[in-house]
Each structure stands twice: as structure tokens, then as C-alpha cells.
Amino acid sequence: MKADKLREMSAEELQGKGRELREQLFRLRFQKSLGQLENALKIRETRRDIARVKTVLRQKQGPAQAGPGR
Numbered sequence: 001m002k003a004d005k006l007r008e009m010s011a012e013e014l015q016g017k018g019r020e021l022r023e024q025l026f027r028l029r030f031q032k033s034l035g036q037l038e039n040a041l042k043i044r045e046t047r048r049d050i051a052r053v054k055t056v057l058r059q060k061q062g063p064a065q066a067g068p069g070r
Helices: 003-007 011-034 041-061
Strands: none
Touching: 003 041, 011 041
16 A cells, blocks of 8 residues: 555544554464465565554654654
8 A cells, every 4th residue: 555545544544444454464374374375475565554554643643742752
């Protein structure tokens, strides 16, 4: 998923998308453990999509809520 597309989404939509991606990652890892995973690169793509969602969410929060030491 492209970051531009994610930036158009609201914070609630991003949180939902992140939840959906984490569930998908769980299913992919489960399929891998059973030997049923057809495309192993899908795990990497999903992890990177999760990182993109987290990055955009952090950007939307702004510097005041970025966390300690930031």
C-alpha cells in the first residue's frame, strides 16, 4: 500500500487498517508454520505495510504526542 493513500485516511481508519494488517500477518505466519504459504514475500510486504501505517499515524499525532525523548 502506498503512503500517499494512507495519508488520505483518518486516524480511525488507519487504526482499523493496522488491526487488519496485523491479523493478516498472523494468518500468514500460521500458514507458513503449516507449510501452506504460497508466497513468502507476502509476509515482508505485510510487515512493511504495518510500518507505513504506524509511521503515518505518528505523523498525524504531531510532535506534541510523539512520545518521550522526541
